[in-house]
Amino acid sequence: MESLSNRKKVVSNKKMSFMEKLYLPAIIGGMWITFKHLFRKHNTTKYPEVKREFATVYRGQHVLKRDEQGRENCTACGLCAVACPAEAITMTSAERKKGEENLYREEKYASMYEINMLRCIFCGLCEEACPKEAIFLTDRIVPTYFEREDFIYGKEKLVEPVDQRVDITKRQLTGKRPA
Amino acid sequence: MVKVIVDDIEVEVEPGTTILNAARKIGGEVVPPAMCYYSKLEGSGGKCRTCLVEVAAGSAADPRPMPKLVASCSTPVQDGMVIKNKTSERVREGRAAVTEFLLINHPLDCPICDQAGECHLQDLGFEHGKAGTRYEEKRRTYDPIDIGDKIKLHMNRCILCYRCVYTANQITDNRVHGVMHRGDHAEISTYIEKAIDNDFSGNVIDVCPVGALTDKTFRFKSRVWFLKPMNASCECTKCAGKAVVWMFGDEIARVTGRKDQYGEIEDVDGKTGWICNECRFDKKDKSKWNIEGPRVINRHSVISQGHYLTNDPKRDAKKLTGK
Numbered sequence: 123m124e125s126l127s128n129r130k131k132v133v134s135n136k137k138m139s140f141m142e143k144l145y146l147p148a149i150i151g152g153m154w155i156t157f158k159h160l161f162r163k164h165n166t167t168k169y170p171e172v173k174r175e176f177a178t179v180y181r182g183q184h185v186l187k188r189d190e191q192g193r194e195n196c197t198a199c200g201l202c203a204v205a206c207p208a209e210a211i212t213m214t215s216a217e218r219k220k221g222e223e224n225l226y227r228e229e230k231y232a233s234m235y236e237i238n239m240l241r242c243i244f245c246g247l248c249e250e251a252c253p254k255e256a257i258f259l260t261d262r263i264v265p266t267y268f269e270r271e272d273f274i275y276g277k278e279k280l281v282e283p284v285d286q287r288v289d290i291t292k293r294q295l296t297g298k299r300p301a
Numbered sequence: 302m303v304k305v306i307v308d309d310i311e312v313e314v315e316p317g318t319t320i321l322n323a324a325r326k327i328g329g330e331v332v333p334p335a336m337c338y339y340s341k342l343e344g345s346g347g348k349c350r351t352c353l354v355e356v357a358a359g360s361a362a363d364p365r366p367m368p369k370l371v372a373s374c375s376t377p378v379q380d381g382m383v384i385k386n387k388t389s390e391r392v393r394e395g396r397a398a399v400t401e402f403l404l405i406n407h408p409l410d411c412p413i414c415d416q417a418g419e420c421h422l423q424d425l426g427f428e429h430g431k432a433g434t435r436y437e438e439k440r441r442t443y444d445p446i447d448i449g450d451k452i453k454l455h456m457n458r459c460i461l462c463y464r465c466v467y468t469a470n471q472i473t474d475n476r477v478h479g480v481m482h483r484g485d486h487a488e489i490s491t492y493i494e495k496a497i498d499n500d501f502s503g504n505v506i507d508v509c510p511v512g513a514l515t516d517k518t519f520r521f522k523s524r525v526w527f528l529k530p531m532n533a534s535c536e537c538t539k540c541a542g543k544a545v546v547w548m549f550g551d552e553i554a555r556v557t558g559r560k561d562q563y564g565e566i567e568d569v570d571g572k573t574g575w576i577c578n579e580c581r582f583d584k585k586d587k588s589k590w591n592i593e594g595p596r597v598i599n600r601h602s603v604i605s606q607g608h609y610l611t612n613d614p615k616r617d618a619k620k621l622t623g624k
Contacts, residue, residue: 197412197413198521199412199413199417199524200523200524203527204524204603215521215522215523216521217520217521228410228412229413230521253411253412
């Protein structure tokens with residue numbers, strides 16, 4: 123039957139010449155190509171010694187931000203969980219007690235906040251939905267683990283430590299809301 | 302019967318009906334929003350001014366237009382009246398101004414407020430509100446207080462619609478809370494911090510259009526859009542026992558009265574279906590309720606989000622099993 127794509131190759135049974143029968147020229151030719159690649163620019167980086175520069179809008183591991191005074195921004199409104207298309211976020215809220223004003227910014231806070239990193243598709247909709255500028259995606263990569271439970275990130279992994287702030291100023295500029 | 306025209310739609314109503322109720326008889330988009338009017342409460346209305354409409358012709362006998370926008374909840378119709386609501390630019394502007402006024406002192410704490418998702422002021426602000434505020438002075442603030450041991454009052458959020466005062470007046474036999482002071486200082490208060498211990502006092506939570514009066518047993522427990530409202534009934538000696546239980550999985554997060562499309566308590570056996578405090582606050586056990594089925598929720602409401610099933614059990618079964 124006639125080929126429709128016109129890419130059909132007919133196998134020929136032609137006899138090899140003497141040079142082809144030797145194989146050596148073909149082997150040397152192949153090794154020469156390999157040798158040339160030694161001096162080419164590499165397409166890969168040696169992670170983790172060398173890290174690639176990320177775009178400012180790269181969406182990696184989440185962070186729950188604190189404000190300038192070190193209080194948690196999140197007020198457990200649940201909008202991130204509604205926005206999440208992968209149903210990765212869950213939380214429970216609690217009322218701030220007297221004397222905890224330096225810990226939480228609003229009178230309600232998240233007593234438990236969990237993101238399942240196996241479910242998460244890093245779409246950034248939680249960040250977009252957040253009315254309190256509490257959750258941001260960062261340029262950090264979620265590491266691998268052996269157990270499934272390890273991928274469920276609680277507040278201890280998500281909330282930024284007071285003394286090690288996570289810089290998200292570039293993201294804030296990209297997605298700034300009108301005043 | 303008198304004939305009136307609301308937004309080019311003609312309707313026949315009893316003489317003495319208010320414009321708002323005539324519009325509700327038509328239903329749909331022509332119904333003005335109402336924050337203070339509550340058809341089940343006598344004397345309510347005329348306070349919030351969100352239901353303003355334009356009267357293009359006063360009546361068949363005197364077809365002059367009314368010079369100012371009128372509050373539709375307290376203006377009776379006349380034969381041949383022509384009313385403009387959606388079709389009037391003046392009404393839109395006026396309502397936006399009223400919304401701005403209502404929001405002057407209202408805190409923007411919807412992420413915290415338990416009413417968020419079923420709040421009439423939120424809906425009003427969504428439709429008519431401005432993105433920013435022009436108000437530069439400090440907002441009036443109060444500390445949240447307890448009215449009895451089951452109701453929390455956030456005076457910051459109150460818009461002084463007086464619905465709760467009428468409720469306390471009309472469905473409970475002795476009123477212990479009301480509005481004190483005047484003008485900008487006006488606030489809801491129980492007289493000398495006296496707790497409300499009437500059996501039906503919990504209904505002030507249901508009538509509140511904003512999050513000023515909230516259920517303490519549900520306080521910060523969940524968000525309404527994570528719950529599934531179900532019609533339920535129970536044997537109750539004090540009330541009709543017809544309520545809505547808001548389920549989270551197999552647990553009852555809260556109990557409210559059955560509200561219609563205007564946020565008003567539905568009638569049960571010809572009477573308004575107020576529910577008693579025992580049903581509202583104490584019956585959080587599934588075994589105490591006879592669950593009839595899911596409530597019909599407007600598909601544009603945030604409450605219907607995440608409910609991938611329809612409200613028709615037969616169609617759901619078809620969807621799930623493919624049969």
